[in-house]
Amino acid sequence: MAEAVANILHVPKRNRVSNRRFMLVSVVLAAAVLIAIAICGAMLMPEAIKTDFTQKNLAPSPAHIFGTDWMGRDMLVRTIAGLSTSILVGLIAACVSSLIALILGTIAALGGRLADRIITWLIDLLMGVPHIVLLILISFALGKGFWGVTIGVALTHWASLSRVIRAEILQCRESGFVAVARRLGVSRIKIAVHHMLPYVLPQFIVGLILMFPHAILHEAAITFLGFGLSPEQPAIGIILSESMSYLSAGMWWLAVFPGLALIGIVMLFDIVGSGIRRMVDPSSAQE
Amino acid sequence: MGVSYSLEGYDLSRIIFWNIGRFLLLMVAVSVVVFTLVSVSPVDPVAANVGQAALVGMSDEKRAALDAYWGRNVPLPERYLSWGSALLQGDMGTSLRFNAPVADVIANRALNSLLLMSVAWLVSGVLGFALGVLAGTHRDTFLDRAVKSYCFVLAASPTFWVALLLLIVFSVWLGWFPIGFSQPIGKSAASVTLGDALYHLALPAITLSLVGVANVALHTREKTIDVMNSPYVRFARTRGLTERQIVLRHGLRNLALPAITIQFAQIAEIFGGSVLVEQVFSYPGLGQAAVVAGIGGDVALLAGIALVSAALVFGGNALANILYGVIDPRIRKGQTHG
Numbered sequence: 001m002a003e004a005v006a007n008i009l010h011v012p013k014r015n016r017v018s019n020r021r022f023m024l025v026s027v028v029l030a031a032a033v034l035i036a037i038a039i040c041g042a043m044l045m046p047e048a049i050k051t052d053f054t055q056k057n058l059a060p061s062p063a064h065i066f067g068t069d070w071m072g073r074d075m076l077v078r079t080i081a082g083l084s085t086s087i088l089v090g091l092i093a094a095c096v097s098s099l100i101a102l103i104l105g106t107i108a109a110l111g112g113r114l115a116d117r118i119i120t121w122l123i124d125l126l127m128g129v130p131h132i133v134l135l136i137l138i139s140f141a142l143g144k145g146f147w148g149v150t151i152g153v154a155l156t157h158w159a160s161l162s163r164v165i166r167a168e169i170l171q172c173r174e175s176g177f178v179a180v181a182r183r184l185g186v187s188r189i190k191i192a193v194h195h196m197l198p199y200v201l202p203q204f205i206v207g208l209i210l211m212f213p214h215a216i217l218h219e220a221a222i223t224f225l226g227f228g229l230s231p232e233q234p235a236i237g238i239i240l241s242e243s244m245s246y247l248s249a250g251m252w253w254l255a256v257f258p259g260l261a262l263i264g265i266v267m268l269f270d271i272v273g274s275g276i277r278r279m280v281d282p283s284s285a286q287e
Numbered sequence: 288m289g290v291s292y293s294l295e296g297y298d299l300s301r302i303i304f305w306n307i308g309r310f311l312l313l314m315v316a317v318s319v320v321v322f323t324l325v326s327v328s329p330v331d332p333v334a335a336n337v338g339q340a341a342l343v344g345m346s347d348e349k350r351a352a353l354d355a356y357w358g359r360n361v362p363l364p365e366r367y368l369s370w371g372s373a374l375l376q377g378d379m380g381t382s383l384r385f386n387a388p389v390a391d392v393i394a395n396r397a398l399n400s401l402l403l404m405s406v407a408w409l410v411s412g413v414l415g416f417a418l419g420v421l422a423g424t425h426r427d428t429f430l431d432r433a434v435k436s437y438c439f440v441l442a443a444s445p446t447f448w449v450a451l452l453l454l455i456v457f458s459v460w461l462g463w464f465p466i467g468f469s470q471p472i473g474k475s476a477a478s479v480t481l482g483d484a485l486y487h488l489a490l491p492a493i494t495l496s497l498v499g500v501a502n503v504a505l506h507t508r509e510k511t512i513d514v515m516n517s518p519y520v521r522f523a524r525t526r527g528l529t530e531r532q533i534v535l536r537h538g539l540r541n542l543a544l545p546a547i548t549i550q551f552a553q554i555a556e557i558f559g560g561s562v563l564v565e566q567v568f569s570y571p572g573l574g575q576a577a578v579v580a581g582i583g584g585d586v587a588l589l590a591g592i593a594l595v596s597a598a599l600v601f602g603g604n605a606l607a608n609i610l611y612g613v614i615d616p617r618i619r620k621g622q623t624h625g
Binding site for chain 2: 132133137141252270
């Protein structure tokens with residue numbers, strides 16, 4: 001007994017890896033998985049639409065881990081191809097949306113009172129209609145399909161990030177070092193590039209990455225409703241909406257595994273985004 | 288208890304007028320945006336509704352008549368003006384898909400949707416609040432971790448997938464709930480009992496509630512941790528109050544406000560979720576009508592539902608602002624100066 005206590009007292013508290021390194025490793029790993037899925041999915045595209053009617057309606061087995069559908073397509077291959085499409089849509093939409101956020105946030109912060117008012121009102125307008133309804137409208141206006149959903153997601157997700165960027169720039173403008181630079185006669189462009197850009201960049205990148213999960217979930221939802229990607233394209237939304245006709249026949253695997261895979265992707269993006277955010281922000285880096 | 292705050296300086300009528308003005312401006316803007324969006328669509332309403340096969344074998348006169356019926360030849364601003372002025376008189380147009388006035392279709396379905404959304408709103412609010420307080424007061428215990436991971440997983444799950452999962456488990460496997468529709472198939476609307484309606488409402492409402500919990504719970508948890516570390520709670524502890532008494536007497540009052548605000552702001556999310564859930568359960572509400580209208584190119588109905596959803600979201604936010612002012616004296620004071 002006494003020996004055990006002594007041992008406990010002498011053991012170093014915990015042999016822990018530093019938070020920063022742990023975070024870095026998990027972020028890199030998560031990013032690697034995402035890139036691997038995107039590339040694999042793109043290469044598996046032709047495989048995903050290959051039908052084999054001798055293999056239809058199979059429950060999950062070692063040969064087909066996710067089972068097969070009513071046309072004998074392997075659900076694992078279809079799912080990975082679908083995820084790859086989702087990542088592509090998410091990538092384009094999130095990049096465009098965060099650029100919109102950057103531009104509008106900057107204009108709101110530096111463009112004077114009127115510009116600020118107009119942009120704030122625009123944000124209120126955007127937040128005033130439920131996302132899904134707005135996505136249906138935009139996708140409908142653009143004739144549905146890949147670009148309908150991508151542009152729809154890109155146009156609806158910039159609001160909160162542009163608020164963050166506006167606040168960051170306002171804070172930066174009031175800070176001491178910008179005031180000093182201004183007094184020293186540094187030009188406005190130079191202040192913007194040398195002082196403001198580095199100040200806003202971390203928030204911008206984190207916002208960009210954290211936009212992915214939303215973009216991907218909304219893409220899947222809008223495709224599921226029939227306003228997104230077309231039925232020939234492999235997409236999680238298509239897979240799930242098609243599965244609805246087969247659920248009452250007991251083919252649960254058509255819905256369960258693709259959905260789980262989608263959740264996995266969304267959480268990976270979340271890990272990468274919040275990991276980078278914590279590393280960027282020194283006050284929470286060791287939490 | 289027993290302290291009454293005076294309502295002096297809290298000019299309710301001014302706030303209401305201000306909100307009505309904002310509401311009208313918002314509605315005009317939303318109607319312009321919505322109408323432009325639905326009108327520029329290349330989706331051909333005639334083709335979408337009669338089907339490609341019928342279109343091929345159709346005579347030119349028939350085609351022209353259908354084009355006129357769906358208003359394909361009238362220019363956009365003209366259509367907006369006639370639609371907008373009719374709207375001001377309370378006429379939202381005719382839903383060509385349902386062959387009935389839009390206002391009737393919406394009123395019909397709004398009842399189903401509002402029932403679904405208000406149940407989900409209440410249940411997810413109360414449940415999320417309770418989970419958040421429990422997790423916050425039991426920080427870093429198993430309970431806290433369970434609540435936190437539940438919320439994170441749920442925030443990452445597509446609503447319609449959760450709905451599908453519940454459908455598989457409870458309707459297909461266990462057979463406890465019907466597969467869809469808001470009333471039994473083959474029964475006339477008059478003979479549907481309240482029990483039937485609730486029975487068909489249950490699974491969609493449970494889905495929406497489960498998904499809606501995450502946001503409130505996580506926010507309330509953060510707030511609870513703040514409150515439990517505050518000086519007045521420390522003082523209450525030194526006075527010898529039990530944790531339970533502290534939470535009940537000092538915690539809940541301070542935690543309720545942010546939770547209420549978040550829950551009101553959540554209405555847009557719940558509406559979005561209801562669109563997906565209604566689609567999965569074939570529940571005849573506004574969301575499902577919006578999808579039908581969008582697929583079928585029913586411009587008037589789609590625009591009408593978009594307007595109603597915007598009004599609903601605005602109403603929620605305005606109510607939250609007013610409630611906040613009524614409940615919290617500090618904010619009330621700030622509002623008259625700002």
